[in-house]
Amino acid sequence: MVPRVVYGPGCIDQLDSILMPKRRNTEAPFIYLVDAVFEDKPLLGKLPLRFEDRLIFIDTTEEPKTEQVDRLVALLQDNFEEIPSGIIGLGGGSILDLAKAVALLMTNPGSAADYQGWDLVKRPGLYHVGIPTISGTGAEVSRTAVLMGPEKKLGLNSDHTPFDQVVLDPELTEGVPNHQWFYTGMDCYIHCVESLNGTYLNAFSQSYGEKAMELCKEVFLNGERDLASREKLMMASWHGGMSIAYSQVGVAHALSYGLSFLLGVRHGIGNCLVFRHLSDFYPEGVALFHEMCEKHKIVLPKDICSQVDDAGMQTMVKVALSLEPLWENALGADWKKQVSPELIEGLYRKI
The missing domain is CATH 3.40.50.1970 (Rossmann fold)
Structure with missing residues (x-):
């Protein structure tokens, strides 16, 4: 700590x-x-x-x-x-x-x-x-x-x-551009979703993750961009970071790392680009994410991976699969039986 x-x-x-x-x-x-x-x-x-x-x-x-x-x-x-x-x-x-x-x-x-x-x-x-x-x-x-x-x-x-x-x-x-404020704030929100739904979850990480999730909802569903909201998001970031420090992140971060490595996509928006397609893994979290996007008029780019060739795709898949603790947190010790390169490539093709 x-x-x-x-x-x-x-x-x-x-x-x-x-x-x-x-x-x-x-x-x-x-x-x-x-x-x-x-x-x-x-x-x-x-x-x-x-x-x-x-x-x-x-x-x-x-x-x-x-x-x-x-x-x-x-x-x-x-x-x-x-x-x-x-x-x-x-x-x-x-x-x-x-x-x-x-x-x-x-x-x-x-x-x-x-x-x-x-x-x-x-x-x-x-x-x-x-x-x-x-x-x-x-x-x-x-x-x-x-x-x-x-x-x-x-x-x-x-x-x-x-x-x-x-x-x-x-x-x-104060003064952070709206899109950057949203994407970086969603990094915190996704931390919470992945931690609270992960197999590494424990009472310590859960206590921080639940508080961070509560604050994220207040900021992105009910709040205005005033000092009080900035204070809440700063505390959400701290608590969310503590939660994953004592547990782990999951599928969104694993896939986002592949996007960043090959295409140079920044981490915050990369998480958002991936997370919107993960309803099979985090159905409630993804539904709430779409609600937050709508409230703040966020339109995410599409077809990011449309021009990626086979070699590039295999590089992204390799990077994503190398993050074994993230997959184990998301799906358990037998995650390799549930996740294939074809599954990951299919998710990338949607982005």
Whole structure:
């Protein structure tokens, strides 16, 4: 679990007092990985930059990659005599995952691709802080940093991955475009559906998943996009992330990873594109998803996979099938008897 968290409108103003005790010396900087959308924006004035601290702006039009992590680690190792005091991620799920991964690779040898899997990271990373500016991914609380690798899309899943400190300020999520707000919020909703309907479900994960589901319904069925709604969605993201951290996701995420790996589809919309076709797996959840889409006038694109050739299709199927814990959570230990490459290809052909 994340050991320290502050919450509340305006709480980013506490960042200086949070970081100061963690600064080793004036030559050991804090490195801020910031979504490039905030370049030249007022938010940057709230960051307590001191001494050798650096801002690195990250283009998030594509999913974070293992090679991107490797480049950032090399940059920090080559340009600073002192090891950084810490890594701070400011942005959405991509930035938060990138910050977690960079912190880990600063203390673990090799490439980020070497650690794609479960419990492969052996050493604690640098001190790292997450500051989400959009709600839904659960990246602020999860034990994984999801990356696109040369052979697969898979997280760095370990007990060393979670942030040491998270700053949850709902004021930072104001102004998110409507479609992005919806797709990322649906990532949270789908977390809840997959966790609450999974075979890995337990009393701990269920308690968080049920609360997150309740909040998602309030936000996407009954709420307005005001501060109260932003607070609820931020808490839904946290609780949903906790739920899957102690259980697992399922079919939608497995298929979405294949879409991202081959076609570069962003995670939030990828989940939505897949989930709408999963009524055989999650009938109640899919029905409610369509209701939410209608309420917010969301029209999802179609025929995404119409131009995928046979080789590409087999790549997507391979990526989806490689995520065995997700399928086991969804369908049980005998999932391989229920899921075939033909079934998965059939679902992709509908998208």
